[in-house]
Amino acid sequence: MNVLKTKEDMQAWSLAKKREGKTISFVPTMGYLHAGHVSLLELGRPLSDELVLSIFVNPTQFGPNEDLDAYPVNIENDLKLAEQAGVTAVFLPNKEEMYGENYQTRVALDHLPHHLCGKSRPVHFGGVATVVTKLFNIVMPDVAVFGKKDYQQLRVIRQLTRDLDFNIEIIGGDIVREPDGLAMSSRNAYMTPEQRKSALCLSRSIGLARKAVEAGETSAAALIREMEAHIQSFDHTDIDYIEFCDPVTLDPVETIEDQVVVALAVQVGKSRLIDNALIDPPQ
Numbered sequence: 001m002n003v004l005k006t007k008e009d010m011q012a013w014s015l016a017k018k019r020e021g022k023t024i025s026f027v028p029t030m031g032y033l034h035a036g037h038v039s040l041l042e043l044g045r046p047l048s049d050e051l052v053l054s055i056f057v058n059p060t061q062f063g064p065n066e067d068l069d070a071y072p073v074n075i076e077n078d079l080k081l082a083e084q085a086g087v088t089a090v091f092l093p094n095k096e097e098m099y100g101e102n103y104q105t106r107v108a109l110d111h112l113p114h115h116l117c118g119k120s121r122p123v124h125f126g127g128v129a130t131v132v133t134k135l136f137n138i139v140m141p142d143v144a145v146f147g148k149k150d151y152q153q154l155r156v157i158r159q160l161t162r163d164l165d166f167n168i169e170i171i172g173g174d175i176v177r178e179p180d181g182l183a184m185s186s187r188n189a190y191m192t193p194e195q196r197k198s199a200l201c202l203s204r205s206i207g208l209a210r211k212a213v214e215a216g217e218t219s220a221a222a223l224i225r226e227m228e229a230h231i232q233s234f235d236h237t238d239i240d241y242i243e244f245c246d247p248v249t250l251d252p253v254e255t256i257e258d259q260v261v262v263a264l265a266v267q268v269g270k271s272r273l274i275d276n277a278l279i280d281p282p283q
Contacts, residue, residue, distance in 0.1 A: 001079075001082065001083045001087055001088060001089065001090065002088065002089040002090070003079065003089075003090045003092055004089060004090065004091050004092065005091075005092050005093060005094070005097065006093065006097055007093065007097060007098075007138050010089070010091045010093075010138050010139060011138055011140070013089055014052075014138075014139055014140045014141075015140070017049070017050050018140065022048075022049035022050055023047075023048035023049050023050070023142040023143070024048050024049070024050045024051075024052055024139065024140065024141045024142050024143070025044035025045065025047045025048035025050070025051050025052070025141060025142070025143045025144070025145065026044070026051075026052045026053075026054070026135075026136075026139050026141030026143065026144045026145070027040045027041050027044050027051070027052070027053050027054075027144070027145045027146075028053075028054045028056075028131075028132065028135050028144070028146075029053065029054065029055055030055070030056065030057045030058065030071065030186070031055040031056075031057060031073060031074070031075065031078050031186075032071070032072040032073060032074055032078070032186040032189070033077065033078045033081045033082070034176075034184050034185075034186065035176050035184055036147060036149065036173075036175070036176040036183075036184035036185070037081070037147075038081055038084075038085050039173055039174070039176045040145045040146070040147055040173040041053065041082070041085035041086070041087060041145075042085060043145050043171060043173045044143060044145040044171070045085065045086045047143045047145075047171070048141075048142055048143055050088045050089065051085075051086055051087050051088050051089075052087070052088070052089045052090070052091060052139050052141065053082050053087045053089075053090050053091070054090070054091040054092075054093075054135055054139065055075065055078055055090065055091070055092050056091075056092075056093055056098060056131070056135075057071050057073070058098075058127055058128070058131040059095055059099075059127075060099070060106075060123070060126070060127030060130055060131060061123070061124050061125070061126075061127030061128050061131065062123075062124075062127070063121055063122065063123045063124065066121070067187070067190075067270070067272075070190070070270075071186070072186055072189050072190075075092070078090075091135075091138065091139060098131070098134065105130070106126055106129075106130050107126065107129040107130045107133045107160065107164075108126050108129065109125065109126075109129060109156060109159060109160065109163075111249070112125070112152065112155055112156050112159055112249075112250055113125035113126065113129075113152075113156060115152065115243070115245065115250040115251070115252075116152045116241060116243060116245070116250060116263050116265070117150075117152055117240075117241075117265055117274065118152070119241065120240050120241070120265075125152070125153070125156050128153055128156060128157075129156060129157075129160050132157055132160065133160065133164065136161075136166050136168060141168055142167075142168065142169065143168065143169045143170075143171060144157075144161075144168050144169070144170055144171070145171045145172075145173055146170065146171070146172060146173065147172070147173045147175065147176075148172045148173060148174055148175055148276070149175045149183050149184075149185070149274065149275070149276070150274060151261055151263055151276040152250060152263065154170075154172050155248070155250060157170055158170050175275075175276075177203065180200060181200060181203035181204065181207075182196075182199050182200055182202070182203060183202070183203065183273070183274075183275050185271075185273060185274075187271040187272065187273060188271065188273075190269065190270045190271040191268060191269050191270075191271050192269060194235070194236065195236045195268050195269035195271070197234075198234040198235055198236045198237055198268050198269075199266075199268045199271070199273055200234075201230060201231040201233075201234040201237055201266065201268075202231070202264060202266055202273055202274075202275040203275055204230065205226075205227040205230045205231050205242075205264070206227075206262055206264075206275060206276075206277045208226055208227060208230055209223045209226065209227055209262055209279065210277065210279055212226060213256055213279050213280075213281055213282075214282055216282070217256070218255050218256045218257065218281065219254075219255065219256075220243075220244040220252070220253055220254050220255065220256060220260075221254070223244065223256075223262075224242045224243075224244070227242050227262075227264070228242060231264075231266060236268055236269050237266055237267070237268055238266065238267040238268075239264070239265075239266050239267075240264075240265035240266060240267060240272070241263075241264060241265055242262070242263075242264040243262070243263055243264070244256065244260045244261070244262050244279075245260060245261050245262075245263060246260070246261075247259060247260065247261045247278060256279070256281050257281060258281070259278055259279065259280045259281075260278070260279055261276055261277070261278050261279075262276060262277055262279055263275075263276040264276070
């Protein structure tokens with residue numbers, strides 16, 4: 001497994017593989033890998049000849065007072081898990097390598113970032129779009145795999161790939177959950193045992209909404225009220241948002257008539273957690 005720390009080395013590695021006629025799958029991460037990341041690597045491994053992982057905690061997607069400085073890091077374990085998953089190259093740049101002196105360029109989308117997480121994190125998706133564009137140009141993959149846990153991010157990247165004419169297939173990997181239903185996240189490491197129990201309110205509130213829709217409830221407002229009441233019954237929780245949206249545009253939906261995505265963000269202690277699910281009304 002090659003560990004490459006400069007853009008030039010990563011590009012040279014990818015170009016050499018392409019000259020050999022080989023294809024590349026790519027999984028970008030911010031490190032502190034867990035089973036959710038490993039599932040993305042396992043999804044990408046059989047899709048191409050080579051599998052590239054990037055580890056980079058991207059500063060441009062963090063706003064003021066967010067958890068950039070506290071973001072967990074364990075490079076040694078990351079590299080161990082990568083090798084076990086069949087990664088053939090790891091791109092491991094630092095901030096100065098990715099954003100050199102006098103860096104001035106940003107990538108921005110007009111519509112998708114202004115929903116859901118983008119309302120409370122206004123710089124986040126511009127930072128995501130910028131770093132993913134750079135990574136695509138550096139790694140030059142044929143396939144890129146992103147998790148569905150951040151549904152909005154996946155939609156942003158699909159739109160960006162289409163709008164900027166990247167010849168890259170975008171694959172969405174299913175959410176990987178703990179046995180009790182909590183979506184796996186690097187930010188789970190911030191929680192105390194008591195907060196960890198409260199974090200179950202996200203997945204359980206989605207379950208309540210799903211059952212209510214199956215029973216015939218069509219009002220998004222009523223569903224949100226039920227989810228809010230459930231989450232607020234847990235200690236250490238502060239709701240950022242709960243929304244029912246069109247799965248493609250992310251525009252809010254008032255009446256559940258077709259498939260919707262329910263997405264939510266909840267602060268649990270110091271951890272800002274997200275979760276989502278697609279819900280279909282009964283036919």
